């Protein structure tokens with residue numbers, strides 16, 4: 240059985256839930272109380288050294304993983320789905336996956352703290368993050384020209400980016416419709432029950 244350590248308000252966990260659902264893999268959720276600081280405890284840090292959800296243990300193989308992108312790659316490899324095998328096509332998916340991990344998700348995570356968690360207002364940091372996220376939306380919008388999904392076929396890269404598109408208007412305070420291809424793509428993803436299962440994990444973050 241796959242065990243997913245998750246939190247109900249975590250977009251990064253939502254990506255993994257969406258992919259588990261899309262792949263039809265059985266899994267069990269273990270909630271982690273991140274508001275209460277459980278992620279910093281010794282027991283959880285053994286699974287997730289950076290103290291973040293999601294983390295995943297595959298009891299069948301012994302794989303113990305943190306970082307949502309690493310988890311998505313593992314699930315795709317385990318099933319042979321949502322990630323092409325040929326090197327060039329595989330690298331294309333990995334490229335957009337890493338763009339999410341290094342940029343979109345990272346900046347959205349920081350913005351969440353500056354807007355909702357900081358004791359002092361930080362206008363420069365907030366505007367910087369919102370500007371970066373708007374730039375990223377433009378990049379994704381251009382990538383979607385002539386493509387139904389980010390890399391042509393549906394892949395783990397789509398599921399990695401989708402939670403942030405769902406949250407874009409609340410986070411960036413601009414209409415997603417400013418990026419029509421991204422908005423259409425987001426609707427196509429949301430039409431899938433698996434992506435909705437993941438987003439419902441995320442929308443309250």
Ligand SMILES: N[C@@H](CCC(=O)N[C@@H](CS)C(=O)NCC(=O)O)C(=O)O
Nearest residue numbers: 249250251273291292293306307308
């Ligand atoms: N790059 C990481 C980010 C994970 C992350 O920041 N998770 C958040 C919830 S969405 C978390 O666990 N935060 C706990 C904390 O900041 O203490 C990933 O993709 O898994």
